[in-house]
Amino acid sequence: MARALYIHWPFCAKKCPYCDFNSHVRESVDVAAWQAALLADMRAEADVAGGEALSSIFFGGGTPSLMPPSLVERLLAEAAELWGFEPGIEITLEANPSSVEARNFADLAQAGVNRVSLGVQSFDDETLRWLGRLHGAQEGLNATEAAQSAFERVSFDLIYALPGHSLDDWRKQLASALAIGTSHLSLYQLTIEPGTRFATDVRRGAFAPLDDDLAADLFDLTQEMTAAAGLPAYETSNHAVPGEESRHNLTYWRYRDYCGIGPGAHGRRGGHATVRHRKPENYLTAVERSGHGIAEQRILFSEEQASEALLMGLRLVEGVDLGEFETRFGMPGKSLIEQRKLDHLCALGLMWRRGARIGVAPAGRSVLNAVLGEVVADGLVQA
Structure with a gap:
């Protein structure tokens, strides 16, 4: 049933001020306990989605690059046994570009990782300090070079519109x-x-977000430069050499x-x-008690699946x-769209329509949320 597997490693050396991901700082991590829990959780998923x-x-x-390579290898071996791997499977690991973690790159590649996504965020030291990152600009460059030597495919993230x-x-x-010269970039x-x-800082007046018009100009510049370099956008914030998309x-x-x-x-x-349970300690307890880490499981009815598919798919340059x-969902896709507003947005050059396929045009991608709010039928746009 499932063709993809996501494995979350919740630990970081430091919580960044812009991050709202499920990440936690702990003085120590019991690797043996985490290996046992993740393996059990994986087996539970394979039982229902194999x-x-x-x-x-x-x-x-x-920060998965903080995981011991031996743990990564063990998890991959279990996944291969439970599901099997398609030829040419993509195995990605997110990594921070600290020199300590970069020393693990060769071992992670040996464990089976063939694609790395580096959280570089900036190549400017002052910006990195403001973003609360632990690495410096030179470390970022060194880690990128090391990753290109170790892995078949490399992507890195940058944050702009600061x-x-x-x-x-x-x-x-x-x-x-x-x-x-990497084949993929994520530019947020x-x-x-x-x-x-950062939300607290903005509320207190420590800094103000960039003006929306200038942010839109920066977005347009990003699209122009990446396309000219052979890494066009395939999703709102993701750019790749054709064929190298994630x-x-x-x-x-x-x-x-x-x-x-x-x-x-x-999961879907x-x-x-x-x-799954968010807090690491609660997750471990749940797996020990129930054999899996699920905190909530619910049925997705057809309309909800269709609306999620629409909202996700319209992020892609290929559209839906x-x-x-x-x-797929037992309901006509046209019922999810405000047809008159689609016509209007197409006339404005913000969306396009080719037969049954629709998508957001380049001019509309910088204001994607506003476009979705217009074209998607009332009640389907999720906050």
Whole structure:
């Protein structure tokens, strides 16, 4: 059933002020206990969502590069036994570019990881300090070089549209990033997420987010430069050499089944949504008690599946085929769309329509949330 597996490692050396992911700082981690729990949770998922070989595995976090390579290897061996692997399976691990973690790259590759996603975020020391990162600019460059030597495929993240950012600042930084020569880049505008330290700083007036118009100009510049360099956008914030797109993330955006294990991990498989316990200690207790870490499991009814598929799919440059919705979800895709507003947005050049397939045009991607709020039928747009 499930073709993809997500494994969440919740631990970080430090909590970044912009991060709202399920990450935790602990003085020590009992690796043996975590290996036992993750293996048990994996087996529980395979019991209900097995039957097809995996096409992708993604270690996310937290900071998975803090995992001992031996643990990664053991988890991959178990996944191979439970599901089997498709030829050419994509196995991605998120990593921070500290020199300590970079020393593990060769061992992680030997364990089976063939794609790494580096949380570089910036190649400027002052910016990295402001973002609360523990590595410096040179460490980021060194780690990127080490990753390119160790892994078949390398991606790295950058954050832009920071307070005070100008078009010239970002043009220079992005040009330097593109010159590194990786086949994939994830380029995110700074978002002030509720519950983060940055949200508190903004509320207290410590800094103000960048002006929306300038942020839109930076987004447009990003699209132009990446496309010219041969890494066009395939999703709102993700850019790749054609054929080098993240297969795992495409599973999410194309709304295909995946299992999620580890603290706070989400899953979508067999018409059900699953959520694991978020707090690491609660997760361990749940697995010991029940044999799995699920905190919530519920049925996804057809309309909810269809609306999720629509909202995820419209993030992709390829858009969605509304004609497939009848087969997949038992309801016409057109019923999810405000047809008059779609016509209007197409006339404005913010969306496009080719037969049964619709998508957001380049001019609309910088204001994606507003476009979705217009075109998706009332009651379907989720906060």
